Amino acid sequence: MFRISSSLLSHLGNSSHSFIARMASLAPGQRYDLVIFGATGFTGQYVVEEVARVAQKEEASKVPLTWAVAGRSSNKLQEALATAQKETGLDLKDVGLILADVSDKDSLNKMAAQSSVVVNCVGPYQLYGEQVVSACIDNGASHVDISGEPQFLEGMQLKYNEAAEAAGVHIVGACGYDSIPAEMGLVHMIKNFKGELNSAQLFVTTKGGNSKTPIHTGTMESAALAIANNSEIAKIRRQLFPKPLPKPKHKVTKKGMLHKNESVNLWGVAFPTDEPVVYRTQRHRHDVLGQRPIQFQQFLGFRNAFTAIGLICGMAYFAVVCYFNWTRKLLLKYPEIMTAGAFRRAGADREALKDLKFTSTIIGQGWSETLLSGSDQHSEAPDSSITVKISGPDPGYGATSLMMVACAMTILREKQKCAGRGGVMTPGVAFAETSVIDRMVDRGMTVTVKQ
Structure with a gap:
């Protein structure tokens, strides 16, 4: 047997x-x-x-x-x-x-x-x-994971994409809070926008729960390794994408670490965890589908500037600790002490997570008319906008498990609608023509569009 x-x-x-x-x-x-x-x-x-x-x-x-x-x-x-x-x-x-x-x-x-x-x-x-x-x-066997580690995700695409395609299996990473709201939010935005998108900004906010609820150390370990091995990603990306994307005529200026966005009335803290995944999807749109790649930026949103500044200080401390080998070893050995309880091996209590909710607000800018070719450039500035909101339970565990299982079920039940015969790909590529969003909504998430 x-x-x-x-x-x-x-x-x-x-x-x-x-x-x-x-x-x-x-x-x-x-x-x-x-x-x-x-x-x-x-x-x-x-x-x-x-x-x-x-x-x-x-x-x-x-x-x-x-x-x-x-x-x-x-x-x-x-x-x-x-x-x-x-x-x-x-x-x-x-x-x-x-x-x-x-x-x-x-x-x-x-x-x-x-x-x-x-x-x-x-x-x-x-x-x-x-x-x-x-x-x-x-x-x-097909495979889904919830990795947010660019070196792993892009390394797997570089090394195994052809083998996965030949085997007829879909290997899809970042199928949790990293990076389903960004990826499927953009897919939903593209389908609902009456025109052609140029750029999008994502703001993530949370409400409810306990602000002192710790995060499981597994998330911390993944982030620490991603920071420590950050130098690898440039080499991998040069092999994956030897030719740069064309420069857009209407290039969006990158926001700094902290800025105020008046349209959503939030202080935005640059938090580009989903940007590498979205970039790979936009490469596919341009390189394979001949469509215009969307410029994308991601932020954590706060009503209070002091809270935002406090987070920036915490992020800077974490990055420094992860950068040096000896401090990183201390972090991995004594996470509760090194992070003042922000991360804990036992993770968060269930009761502390039940009232926690997240909302990802994606604001898109583009043109009301579409040019014939994705390589053509609009002479005029973007004249139209759209907003997509995705909301759900606590992002780290409740929403992540919901999204991950929805992705797995989509491959299982709608494999013929998933991109290609197989391969190593992003959610935005794999599930663009599937009903994965409907599966998430059926399980309790909400997706709304405003134009």
């Missing part, structure tokens, strides 16, 4: 018989629709609960969803399912269990061979992501 590698047997403990029975429930050659890798992690727990709720809806619509959880420890996997059962009130006794470890290539191959789509929650992706991507491509 299935052979379990000896390096993983030590994790089975007293529950080995139960684990093997559940693993053997999958017939030879059959695949689970979704497999959640890293289900025992902080974010993985939320993803398990979201998949459970989606599976219930799929069953109600007479399209059953088969799924499994994967990780290093069978005991912890069963604990994750028990927690999910308690939180959702659903019976999860038939959910599959798969042992897999990023340090065991054989186990990753077996996991991918049993998956239609791997929902990868194991980060930092710069350390643990490539092994999973490689296994998925080799074994014919």
Whole structure:
């Protein structure tokens, strides 16, 4: 049936018989629709609960969803399912269990061979992501993750795009809070704008919750590695995109670290986490589709200038700490002390997150008429605007799990509508012609348009 590698047997403990029975429930050659890798992690727990709720809806619509959880420890996997059962009130006794470890290539191959789509929650992706991507491509499984690490995302496109396309699988990164609101917000804006867009600005605001709610250290570790390895991205990007984009005639001036935007009445703090992902999508629009690339800038929005300045100081401190090797080691070893409690290994309490909401407001500027060619330049300044707002639950976990599962379900149910035969791509490329936005709205998010 299935052979379990000896390096993983030590994790089975007293529950080995139960684990093997559940693993053997999958017939030879059959695949689970979704497999959640890293289900025992902080974010993985939320993803398990979201998949459970989606599976219930799929069953109600007479399209059953088969799924499994994967990780290093069978005991912890069963604990994750028990927690999910308690939180959702659903019976999860038939959910599959798969042992897999990023340090065991054989186990990753077996996991991918049993998956239609791997929902990868194991980060930092710069350390643990490539092994999973490689296994998925080799074994014919598509893959989604929630990475916000440019070096990983662009490195995977450079290294594996052709192999993924040949295998007919979609490898789509940044499928969480980084960077679904920006990517799918722009897709929605393009479809609803009566004309041709030139630029867009994104402002993210939050309300509710506790301002002192800590962030899980997994997010911190990913950000720290991205800053530490920032020099790599220029080299990768030169290989991915050897030719620069044409300079737009109506170039938007880049805003500084802090500015006041009167149209939304917010102080904007430059926070370009989504900009590298959006850039790759705009490269595709120009290089492959022959369309005008959209200039894009991203900010965190605040009503109070002093709060904005405080955040800038905190960001500067974090960047300095991550830049030097010895301070970065201290940060990773003592995150609570080095960040004054802003990051915590235990993450945030569920109750502290329940009232937290986010809104991404995207303001687009363009022309009311479209030129025949995307390479043509308008002589006049932009004369039209559009605003798209995307709102949802707490961005770090509630919204991220919702978005990630929506992306995985889109590949599963609408693969023929996803871009190309396969490849390593951004959400804005992969899901441009799908109903992924409808899936998110169906699960509680809101998307509005104002022109």
